[in-house]
Amino acid sequence: MRAIHHIALICSDYDRSRAFYRDILGLPVIREVWRAERQSWKCDLHAGNAQIELFSFPAPPSRPSRPEACGLRHLAFTVADIDAEVTRLDAAGVSCEPIRIDEHTGQRFTFFTDPDGLPLELYEQVKS
Template structure:
C-alpha cells in the first residue's frame, strides 16, 4: 500500500455537506453523479493526495461520532497557517475548539465538525 485514495462519507443532508466541503473547506469538485439505482448522489472532492467521496442515501442510519467511539476517530487536513484557517472557519460560522500543541511533534492543531458532527482536524504543517 502506498497512500490513501479516498475517504467515503455518507451525509444526512447532501446539499448542505457538499456546500460545506466545497465552499467552506475549499475542496474542488472532481465529479458529481446521480446514481438512480441507489437514489443517491455521489460527489468526489479533491483533497490533495486523496479524494473525499460524499454520498447521499434516502435514509442513512445514525452512527456514533464521539471521539472515543470505535471506528474512524476524525479526519485531519494539513494546513499552513492555523490562525488564518480558524479565523476563516469562524467567519463562516463554524466553531473550532481552542488551538492545542501536539506534545510529540510540537505542531499546532484544532478540531471542528462537519454538518453531520463528523470530527475534523486542522493540523498545521509550516512550509519548509
C-alpha cells in the same frame, strides 16, 4: 500501500454537506453523479493527494462519534497557517476548539465538525 486514495463519507443532507466541503472548506469538485439505482448522489472532492467521496443515501442511520466510538475517529487536513484557517472558518460560522500543541511533534492543531457532527481536524505543518 502507496497512499490514501479516498475517504468516503455518508451525509444526512447532501446539499448542506456538499456546500460545507466545497464552499466552506474549499475542496474542488472533481465530479458529481446521480446513481439512480441507489437513489444516491456521489460527489468526488479533491483533497490534496486524496479525494473525499461524499454520498447521500435515503435515511442513513446515525453513527456515534462521541464519546470515542470504534471506527473512524476523525479526518485531519494539513494546513500551512492554522490561525488564518480558524479565522476563515469562524467567519463562515464554523466554530473550532481552542488550538492545542501536539506533545509529540510540537505542531499546532484544532478540531471542528462537519454538518453531521463528524470530527474534523486542522493540523498545521510548518515547513522547516
